[in-house]
Amino acid sequence: MLDGKKTIFSGMQATGNLTLGNYLGALTNWVDLADDYNCYYCVVDEHAITVRQDPTALRQNARKVLMIYIAAGLDPEKCCIYYQSHVSAHAELGWILGCYTYMGELSRMTQFKDKSAKHADNINAGLFTYPVLMAADILLYQSDLVPVGSDQKQHLELARDIAIRFNNIYGDVFTIPEGYIPKAGARIMSLQDPTKKMSKSDENENATIHILDKPDDIIRKFKRAVTDSVGIIQYTDDQPGIRNLIDIYTACTGKTVDETVREFDGKGYGDFKMAVGEVVVDKLAPIQARYDELAKDKAYVDSIIKNNAEKASYFANKTLRKVQKKIGYPERIR
Ligand code: ATP
Ligand code: LTN
DSSP states (O other), X not given: OBTTBEEEEEEEEOSSSOBHHHIIIIIHHHHHHGGGEEEEEEEEHHHHTTSOOOHHHHXXXXXXXXXXXXXXXXXXXXXXXXXXXXXXXXXXXXXXXXXXXXXXXXXXXXXXXXXXXXXXXXXXXXXXXXXXXXXXXXXXXXXXXXXXXXXXXXXXXXXXXXXXXXXXXXXXXXXXXXXXXXXXXXXXXXXXXXXXXXXXXXXXXXXXXXXXXXXXHHHHHHHTOOOOSSOOOOOOTTOHHHHHHHHXXXXXXXXXXXXXXXXXXXXXXXXXXXXXXXXXXXXXXXXXXXXXXXXXXXXXXXXXXXHHHHHHHHHHHHHXXXXXXXXXXOOOOO
Protein backbone atom coordinates (compact mmCIF):
# COMPACT_ATOMS: atom_id res chain seq x y z
CA MET A 1 0.00 0.00 0.00
CA LEU A 2 1.38 3.41 -0.99
CA ASP A 3 0.06 6.75 0.40
CA GLY A 4 -2.66 4.73 2.14
CA LYS A 5 -3.99 3.71 -1.27
CA LYS A 6 -4.38 0.17 -2.54
CA THR A 7 -2.80 -0.85 -5.83
CA ILE A 8 -4.38 -1.70 -9.17
CA PHE A 9 -2.67 -3.48 -12.03
CA SER A 10 -4.10 -4.24 -15.45
CA GLY A 11 -2.95 -4.55 -19.04
CA MET A 12 -3.97 -4.92 -22.66
CA GLN A 13 -2.15 -6.64 -25.47
CA ALA A 14 -0.74 -4.63 -28.34
CA THR A 15 -2.22 -7.11 -30.81
CA GLY A 16 -4.28 -4.58 -32.78
CA ASN A 17 -6.57 -1.61 -32.38
CA LEU A 18 -8.44 -1.57 -29.09
CA THR A 19 -12.12 -2.45 -29.33
CA LEU A 20 -15.38 -1.46 -27.72
CA GLY A 21 -15.05 -4.74 -25.75
CA ASN A 22 -11.69 -3.64 -24.34
CA TYR A 23 -13.23 -0.29 -23.48
CA LEU A 24 -16.45 -1.46 -21.82
CA GLY A 25 -14.95 -4.58 -20.25
CA ALA A 26 -11.87 -2.95 -18.79
CA LEU A 27 -10.67 0.52 -19.75
CA THR A 28 -13.74 2.41 -18.54
CA ASN A 29 -13.33 0.82 -15.09
CA TRP A 30 -9.65 1.66 -15.05
CA VAL A 31 -10.62 5.29 -15.41
CA ASP A 32 -13.36 5.09 -12.77
CA LEU A 33 -11.00 3.51 -10.23
CA ALA A 34 -7.93 5.62 -10.97
CA ASP A 35 -8.47 8.36 -8.37
CA ASP A 36 -8.85 5.98 -5.47
CA TYR A 37 -5.95 3.64 -6.20
CA ASN A 38 -2.29 3.63 -6.93
CA CYS A 39 -2.45 2.39 -10.56
CA TYR A 40 -0.20 0.52 -12.97
CA TYR A 41 -1.67 0.24 -16.46
CA CYS A 42 0.61 -1.71 -18.73
CA VAL A 43 0.76 -2.29 -22.50
CA VAL A 44 1.59 -5.99 -22.51
CA ASP A 45 3.75 -6.23 -25.60
CA GLU A 46 5.47 -9.37 -24.28
CA HIS A 47 2.14 -11.19 -24.16
CA ALA A 48 1.39 -9.97 -27.68
CA ILE A 49 4.24 -12.00 -29.22
CA THR A 50 2.61 -15.29 -28.16
CA VAL A 51 0.87 -14.81 -31.51
CA ARG A 52 3.11 -13.93 -34.47
CA GLN A 53 3.31 -10.13 -34.93
CA ASP A 54 4.70 -7.97 -37.67
CA PRO A 55 7.46 -5.91 -35.95
CA THR A 56 6.41 -2.55 -37.39
CA ALA A 57 2.75 -3.19 -36.61
CA LEU A 58 3.58 -4.29 -33.05
CA ARG A 59 5.54 -1.10 -32.39
CA GLN A 60 2.75 1.06 -33.83
CA ASN A 61 0.00 -0.81 -32.01
CA ALA A 62 1.83 -0.61 -28.70
CA ARG A 63 2.09 3.17 -28.98
CA LYS A 64 -1.55 3.46 -30.02
CA VAL A 65 -2.69 1.40 -27.03
CA LEU A 66 -0.62 3.57 -24.70
CA MET A 67 -2.09 6.77 -26.20
CA ILE A 68 -5.64 5.39 -25.96
CA TYR A 69 -5.11 4.75 -22.24
CA ILE A 70 -4.34 8.44 -21.83
CA ALA A 71 -7.06 9.59 -24.24
CA ALA A 72 -9.65 7.52 -22.35
CA GLY A 73 -9.00 9.69 -19.30
CA LEU A 74 -6.07 8.17 -17.40
CA ASP A 75 -3.68 10.83 -16.13
CA PRO A 76 -0.16 9.53 -16.89
CA GLU A 77 1.27 11.77 -14.17
CA LYS A 78 -0.82 9.89 -11.61
CA CYS A 79 -1.21 6.41 -13.18
CA CYS A 80 1.89 4.53 -14.21
CA ILE A 81 1.26 3.86 -17.91
CA TYR A 82 4.14 1.94 -19.49
CA TYR A 83 5.35 -0.87 -21.77
CA GLN A 84 5.88 -4.31 -20.22
CA SER A 85 9.03 -4.89 -22.30
CA HIS A 86 10.66 -1.79 -20.74
CA VAL A 87 10.60 -3.38 -17.28
CA SER A 88 12.72 -6.53 -17.33
CA ALA A 89 11.44 -7.64 -13.91
CA HIS A 90 8.28 -8.98 -15.60
CA ALA A 91 10.16 -11.59 -17.61
CA GLU A 92 12.46 -12.40 -14.69
CA LEU A 93 9.64 -13.02 -12.22
CA GLY A 94 7.76 -14.86 -14.97
CA TRP A 95 10.60 -17.37 -15.17
CA ILE A 96 10.62 -17.92 -11.42
CA LEU A 97 6.85 -18.31 -11.14
CA GLY A 98 6.88 -20.82 -13.99
CA CYS A 99 8.75 -23.11 -11.62
CA TYR A 100 5.81 -22.87 -9.19
CA THR A 101 3.08 -23.56 -11.76
CA TYR A 102 1.95 -27.00 -12.90
CA MET A 103 1.52 -28.16 -16.48
CA GLY A 104 -1.93 -29.46 -15.51
CA GLU A 105 -3.02 -25.99 -14.38
CA LEU A 106 -1.87 -24.37 -17.60
CA SER A 107 -3.44 -26.99 -19.82
CA ARG A 108 -6.86 -26.23 -18.33
CA MET A 109 -6.80 -22.57 -19.47
CA THR A 110 -9.57 -21.93 -21.99
CA GLN A 111 -7.69 -19.02 -23.62
CA PHE A 112 -4.83 -21.42 -24.41
CA LYS A 113 -7.27 -23.89 -25.94
CA ASP A 114 -9.02 -21.17 -27.97
CA LYS A 115 -5.79 -19.57 -29.21
CA SER A 116 -4.22 -22.96 -30.03
CA ALA A 117 -7.24 -23.79 -32.16
CA LYS A 118 -7.04 -20.39 -33.88
CA HIS A 119 -3.26 -20.55 -34.47
CA ALA A 120 -2.76 -24.26 -35.01
CA ASP A 121 0.48 -23.60 -36.93
CA ASN A 122 2.10 -21.76 -34.01
CA ILE A 123 1.27 -23.39 -30.67
CA ASN A 124 4.38 -22.08 -28.95
CA ALA A 125 5.54 -22.50 -25.36
CA GLY A 126 4.92 -18.79 -24.67
CA LEU A 127 1.25 -19.24 -25.48
CA PHE A 128 1.15 -22.05 -22.93
CA THR A 129 2.94 -20.12 -20.18
CA TYR A 130 1.11 -16.85 -20.96
CA PRO A 131 -0.81 -16.92 -17.62
CA VAL A 132 2.47 -17.23 -15.67
CA LEU A 133 3.74 -13.96 -17.15
CA MET A 134 0.37 -12.41 -16.36
CA ALA A 135 0.71 -13.58 -12.75
CA ALA A 136 4.17 -11.99 -12.65
CA ASP A 137 2.74 -8.69 -13.97
CA ILE A 138 0.18 -8.58 -11.20
CA LEU A 139 2.28 -9.89 -8.30
CA LEU A 140 5.32 -7.65 -8.99
CA TYR A 141 3.35 -4.58 -7.93
CA GLN A 142 1.72 -6.20 -4.88
CA SER A 143 -1.60 -5.48 -6.59
CA ASP A 144 -4.83 -5.61 -4.61
CA LEU A 145 -7.25 -5.25 -7.51
CA VAL A 146 -7.20 -6.28 -11.18
CA PRO A 147 -9.96 -4.79 -13.38
CA VAL A 148 -10.55 -7.02 -16.43
CA GLY A 149 -13.29 -8.44 -18.64
CA SER A 150 -14.81 -11.79 -17.66
CA ASP A 151 -12.62 -13.73 -20.15
CA GLN A 152 -9.65 -13.14 -17.81
CA LYS A 153 -11.29 -14.62 -14.69
CA GLN A 154 -9.58 -17.99 -15.05
CA HIS A 155 -6.13 -16.40 -15.47
CA LEU A 156 -6.71 -14.28 -12.39
CA GLU A 157 -7.64 -17.30 -10.32
CA LEU A 158 -4.43 -18.98 -11.39
CA ALA A 159 -2.43 -15.87 -10.41
CA ARG A 160 -4.01 -16.06 -6.98
CA ASP A 161 -3.25 -19.78 -6.68
CA ILE A 162 0.40 -19.21 -7.62
CA ALA A 163 0.70 -16.36 -5.08
CA ILE A 164 -0.88 -18.43 -2.31
CA ARG A 165 1.38 -21.39 -3.13
CA PHE A 166 4.48 -19.20 -3.08
CA ASN A 167 3.47 -17.50 0.20
CA ASN A 168 2.82 -20.87 1.81
CA ILE A 169 6.41 -21.88 1.14
CA TYR A 170 8.26 -18.59 1.74
CA GLY A 171 6.03 -16.46 3.99
CA ASP A 172 4.08 -13.33 3.06
CA VAL A 173 5.83 -12.26 -0.13
CA PHE A 174 2.90 -11.43 -2.42
CA THR A 175 -0.38 -9.60 -1.90
CA ILE A 176 -3.23 -11.86 -3.02
CA PRO A 177 -5.06 -9.96 -5.79
CA GLU A 178 -8.81 -9.71 -6.33
CA GLY A 179 -10.50 -9.44 -9.72
CA TYR A 180 -12.80 -6.57 -10.60
CA ILE A 181 -15.21 -7.55 -13.35
CA PRO A 182 -17.95 -5.14 -14.42
CA LYS A 183 -21.65 -6.05 -14.28
CA ALA A 184 -22.44 -4.42 -17.64
CA GLY A 185 -19.92 -4.87 -20.46
CA ALA A 186 -17.95 -7.77 -18.97
CA ARG A 187 -18.18 -9.71 -22.22
CA ILE A 188 -19.06 -7.85 -25.39
CA MET A 189 -19.69 -10.21 -28.29
CA SER A 190 -18.77 -10.05 -31.98
CA LEU A 191 -21.32 -8.14 -34.07
CA GLN A 192 -21.12 -10.82 -36.76
CA ASP A 193 -21.20 -13.90 -34.52
CA PRO A 194 -22.73 -13.06 -31.15
CA THR A 195 -21.65 -16.41 -29.70
CA LYS A 196 -17.98 -15.31 -29.98
CA LYS A 197 -16.32 -12.55 -27.94
CA MET A 198 -15.50 -9.29 -29.72
CA SER A 199 -11.76 -9.45 -30.25
CA LYS A 200 -9.26 -6.94 -31.60
CA SER A 201 -7.56 -9.62 -33.67
CA ASP A 202 -10.78 -10.65 -35.49
CA GLU A 203 -10.21 -10.61 -39.24
CA ASN A 204 -13.79 -9.63 -40.05
CA GLU A 205 -13.86 -5.82 -39.86
CA ASN A 206 -17.64 -5.77 -39.43
CA ALA A 207 -17.42 -7.90 -36.29
CA THR A 208 -15.57 -5.37 -34.21
CA ILE A 209 -16.00 -1.74 -33.22
CA HIS A 210 -12.62 -0.12 -32.68
CA ILE A 211 -12.26 2.76 -30.25
CA LEU A 212 -10.82 4.91 -33.05
CA ASP A 213 -13.46 3.97 -35.69
CA LYS A 214 -15.09 6.91 -37.47
CA PRO A 215 -18.77 7.61 -36.59
CA ASP A 216 -20.01 6.50 -40.04
CA ASP A 217 -18.18 3.19 -39.75
CA ILE A 218 -19.58 2.61 -36.26
CA ILE A 219 -23.16 3.21 -37.43
CA ARG A 220 -22.65 1.04 -40.52
CA LYS A 221 -21.29 -1.85 -38.46
CA PHE A 222 -24.22 -1.68 -36.03
CA LYS A 223 -26.68 -1.58 -38.94
CA ARG A 224 -25.11 -4.81 -40.22
CA ALA A 225 -24.99 -6.49 -36.80
CA VAL A 226 -26.31 -10.06 -36.88
CA THR A 227 -29.59 -10.45 -34.95
CA ASP A 228 -32.42 -12.96 -35.40
CA SER A 229 -35.89 -13.38 -36.89
CA VAL A 230 -37.85 -13.14 -33.61
CA GLY A 231 -38.48 -9.41 -34.03
CA ILE A 232 -38.85 -8.60 -30.29
CA ILE A 233 -36.29 -6.65 -28.27
CA GLN A 234 -35.86 -8.76 -25.14
CA TYR A 235 -32.94 -9.95 -23.02
CA THR A 236 -32.70 -13.70 -23.52
CA ASP A 237 -30.06 -16.36 -24.27
CA ASP A 238 -32.12 -17.36 -27.31
CA GLN A 239 -31.38 -13.97 -28.94
CA PRO A 240 -27.64 -13.51 -28.40
CA GLY A 241 -27.33 -10.73 -31.00
CA ILE A 242 -30.05 -8.56 -29.41
CA ARG A 243 -28.79 -9.40 -25.94
CA ASN A 244 -25.33 -8.17 -26.93
CA LEU A 245 -26.77 -4.91 -28.30
CA ILE A 246 -28.69 -4.43 -25.04
CA ASP A 247 -25.45 -5.05 -23.09
CA ILE A 248 -23.65 -2.41 -25.17
CA TYR A 249 -26.51 0.07 -24.76
CA THR A 250 -26.70 -0.38 -20.96
CA ALA A 251 -22.92 -0.20 -20.55
CA CYS A 252 -22.79 3.05 -22.54
CA THR A 253 -25.82 4.77 -21.00
CA GLY A 254 -25.85 3.45 -17.42
CA LYS A 255 -29.50 2.42 -17.94
CA THR A 256 -30.66 -0.97 -16.67
CA VAL A 257 -31.65 -3.87 -18.91
CA ASP A 258 -35.32 -3.45 -17.86
CA GLU A 259 -35.31 0.27 -18.64
CA THR A 260 -33.76 -0.45 -22.03
CA VAL A 261 -36.24 -3.18 -22.91
CA ARG A 262 -39.11 -0.84 -21.93
CA GLU A 263 -37.63 2.06 -23.91
CA PHE A 264 -37.59 -0.01 -27.11
CA ASP A 265 -40.83 -1.91 -26.52
CA GLY A 266 -42.62 -2.27 -29.85
CA LYS A 267 -39.76 -0.73 -31.86
CA GLY A 268 -38.04 -2.50 -34.75
CA TYR A 269 -34.47 -3.83 -34.82
CA GLY A 270 -33.45 -1.10 -37.29
CA ASP A 271 -34.34 1.69 -34.82
CA PHE A 272 -32.67 -0.11 -31.95
CA LYS A 273 -29.43 -0.74 -33.88
CA MET A 274 -29.32 2.94 -34.84
CA ALA A 275 -29.82 4.01 -31.21
CA VAL A 276 -27.04 1.70 -30.02
CA GLY A 277 -24.73 3.02 -32.74
CA GLU A 278 -25.44 6.60 -31.68
CA VAL A 279 -24.70 6.07 -27.98
CA VAL A 280 -21.44 4.35 -28.91
CA VAL A 281 -20.44 7.23 -31.22
CA ASP A 282 -21.16 9.72 -28.39
CA LYS A 283 -19.20 7.67 -25.89
CA LEU A 284 -16.12 7.38 -28.11
CA ALA A 285 -16.08 10.94 -29.54
CA PRO A 286 -14.22 12.63 -26.64
CA ILE A 287 -11.61 9.85 -26.55
CA GLN A 288 -11.02 10.20 -30.28
CA ALA A 289 -10.61 13.97 -29.96
CA ARG A 290 -8.06 13.64 -27.15
CA TYR A 291 -6.25 10.91 -29.08
CA ASP A 292 -5.83 13.18 -32.11
CA GLU A 293 -4.28 15.87 -29.91
CA LEU A 294 -1.90 13.42 -28.25
CA ALA A 295 -0.81 11.93 -31.57
CA LYS A 296 0.55 15.39 -32.46
CA ASP A 297 2.60 15.66 -29.28
CA LYS A 298 5.42 13.16 -29.73
CA ALA A 299 7.74 14.72 -27.14
CA TYR A 300 5.09 14.56 -24.41
CA VAL A 301 4.22 10.91 -25.10
CA ASP A 302 7.92 9.99 -25.22
CA SER A 303 8.50 11.60 -21.84
CA ILE A 304 5.62 9.61 -20.33
CA ILE A 305 7.06 6.39 -21.75
CA LYS A 306 10.49 7.06 -20.29
CA ASN A 307 9.48 8.35 -16.86
CA ASN A 308 6.89 5.72 -16.19
CA ALA A 309 9.14 2.82 -17.18
CA GLU A 310 11.61 4.06 -14.56
CA LYS A 311 8.89 4.40 -11.95
CA ALA A 312 7.52 0.91 -12.64
CA SER A 313 11.01 -0.64 -12.68
CA TYR A 314 11.82 0.83 -9.29
CA PHE A 315 8.80 -0.75 -7.63
CA ALA A 316 8.93 -4.02 -9.59
CA ASN A 317 12.60 -4.55 -8.74
CA LYS A 318 11.87 -4.24 -5.05
CA THR A 319 9.49 -7.22 -5.22
CA LEU A 320 11.80 -9.12 -7.55
CA ARG A 321 14.80 -8.75 -5.21
CA LYS A 322 12.71 -9.94 -2.29
CA VAL A 323 11.60 -13.02 -4.24
CA GLN A 324 15.15 -13.77 -5.41
CA LYS A 325 16.39 -13.63 -1.84
CA LYS A 326 13.60 -15.87 -0.56
CA ILE A 327 14.24 -18.61 -3.09
CA GLY A 328 18.00 -18.61 -2.47
CA TYR A 329 19.60 -16.83 -5.42
CA PRO A 330 23.14 -15.74 -4.48
CA GLU A 331 23.45 -12.24 -3.05
CA ARG A 332 24.60 -9.43 -5.32
CA ILE A 333 28.01 -8.03 -4.45
CA ARG A 334 27.92 -4.20 -4.39
P1 ATP B 1 -6.90 -10.51 -28.74
O1 ATP B 1 -7.93 -10.42 -29.81
O2 ATP B 1 -5.51 -10.22 -29.23
O3 ATP B 1 -6.98 -11.76 -27.94
P2 ATP B 1 -8.50 -8.97 -26.95
O4 ATP B 1 -9.38 -8.07 -27.73
O5 ATP B 1 -9.11 -10.17 -26.34
O6 ATP B 1 -7.21 -9.31 -27.77
P3 ATP B 1 -6.87 -8.24 -24.64
O7 ATP B 1 -5.73 -7.32 -24.81
O8 ATP B 1 -6.57 -9.67 -24.51
O9 ATP B 1 -7.91 -8.03 -25.81
O10 ATP B 1 -7.74 -7.75 -23.40
C1 ATP B 1 -7.62 -6.51 -22.75
C2 ATP B 1 -8.76 -6.35 -21.75
O11 ATP B 1 -10.01 -6.24 -22.41
C3 ATP B 1 -8.92 -7.52 -20.78
O12 ATP B 1 -9.25 -7.01 -19.51
C4 ATP B 1 -10.05 -8.30 -21.34
O13 ATP B 1 -10.76 -9.03 -20.35
C5 ATP B 1 -10.93 -7.20 -21.91
N1 ATP B 1 -11.72 -7.67 -23.03
C6 ATP B 1 -11.25 -8.17 -24.20
N2 ATP B 1 -12.26 -8.47 -25.03
C7 ATP B 1 -13.41 -8.16 -24.35
C8 ATP B 1 -14.79 -8.25 -24.68
N3 ATP B 1 -15.19 -8.71 -25.85
N4 ATP B 1 -15.70 -7.85 -23.76
C9 ATP B 1 -15.31 -7.36 -22.57
N5 ATP B 1 -14.00 -7.26 -22.19
C10 ATP B 1 -13.06 -7.64 -23.07
N1 LTN C 1 -4.16 -11.51 -20.41
C1 LTN C 1 -4.77 -10.23 -20.43
C2 LTN C 1 -3.78 -9.11 -20.60
C3 LTN C 1 -2.94 -9.03 -19.40
C4 LTN C 1 -3.35 -8.63 -18.09
C5 LTN C 1 -2.19 -8.74 -17.28
C6 LTN C 1 -4.56 -8.21 -17.56
C7 LTN C 1 -1.62 -9.35 -19.32
N2 LTN C 1 -1.18 -9.18 -18.06
C8 LTN C 1 -2.25 -8.45 -15.93
C9 LTN C 1 -4.60 -7.92 -16.20
C10 LTN C 1 -3.46 -8.04 -15.41
C11 LTN C 1 -5.77 -10.21 -21.54
O1 LTN C 1 -6.54 -9.36 -21.55
N3 LTN C 1 -5.76 -11.08 -22.47
